[in-house]
Amino acid sequence: KNEVEQSPQNLTAQEGEFITINCSYSVGISALHWLQQHPGGGIVSLFMLSSGKKKHGRLIATINIQEKHSSLHITASHPRDSAVYICAVRSVGGATNKLIFGTGTLLAVQP
Amino acid sequence: NAGVTQTPKFRILKIGQSMTLQCTQDMNHNYMYWYRQDPGMGLKLIYYSVGAGITDKGEVPNGYNVSRSTTEDFPLRLELAAPSQTSVYFCASSYSLASRLFFGSGTQLSVL
Numbered sequence: 001k002n003e004v005e006q007s008p009q010n011l012t013a014q015e016g017e018f019i020t021i022n023c024s025y026s027v028g029i030s031a032l033h034w035l036q037q038h039p040g041g042g043i044v045s046l047f048m049l050s051s052g053k054k055k056h057g058r059l060i061a062t063i064n065i066q067e068k069h070s071s072l073h074i075t076a077s078h079p080r081d082s083a084v085y086i087c088a089v090r091s092v093g094g095a096t097n098k099l100i101f102g103t104g105t106l107l108a109v110q111p
Numbered sequence: 112n113a114g115v116t117q118t119p120k121f122r123i124l125k126i127g128q129s130m131t132l133q134c135t136q137d138m139n140h141n142y143m144y145w146y147r148q149d150p151g152m153g154l155k156l157i158y159y160s161v162g163a164g165i166t167d168k169g170e171v172p173n174g175y176n177v178s179r180s181t182t183e184d185f186p187l188r189l190e191l192a193a194p195s196q197t198s199v200y201f202c203a204s205s206y207s208l209a210s211r212l213f214f215g216s217g218t219q220l221s222v223l
Binding site (some may be wrong): 002004030031033035041042043044045047086088090098099100101102103104 | 151152153154155156169170201203207209210211212213214215216217
């Protein structure tokens with residue numbers, strides 16, 4: 001079992017829909033990152049959080065440390081939100097520089 | 112603002128050839144990383160550096176070497192390319208372990 005699991009793996013939505021992508025992890029962490037990767041493009045950091053909730057524009061990220069779970073929400077989705085969304089956790093103990101990445105959620109927003 | 116600059120974007124190598132992937136950042140970040148991304152897999156850490164003159168192995172270092180002679184530059188060297196090294200490579204940097212990551216645009220490498 002992977003230490004970081006994302007769901008769903010693939011998601012198709014209609015423009016304007018509210019979208020939720022989930023990330024569950026099984027290790028102790030100091031921080032969790034949400035990243036965005038456009039097809040053929042680079043990777044952009046959306047959020048880094050260790051507790052609570054962060055909001056940037058139409059994007060909201062939440063984390064529940066006790067439940068080892070994080071969600072990324074997109075409100076009023078738009079075709080330009082189509083991308084792969086990657087969750088990554090910085091584990092505590094062991095290799096201090098280790099980021100463990102999920103395999104990503106491929107989101108397609110149709111007009 | 113350049114951020115993290117990674118070159119080349121694409122490269123095809125023959126088995127046994129060598130090459131260097133270049134990575135430069137202009138944000139005065141201490142931490143720099145090299146990752147590889149394979150289809151259906153999460154990014155895997157190849158090597159990282161916590162400052163000039165200091166490098167260490169990540170999860171998948173075999174077949175690669177790095178150096179960090181300056182804060183800005185962190186090149187990745189493939190000495191004897193193998194088909195298993197076909198992948199997309201990303202360089203990244205951060206100010207500290209508790210900071211956001213900044214990624215380069217990636218290098219798509221094929222070894223044939």
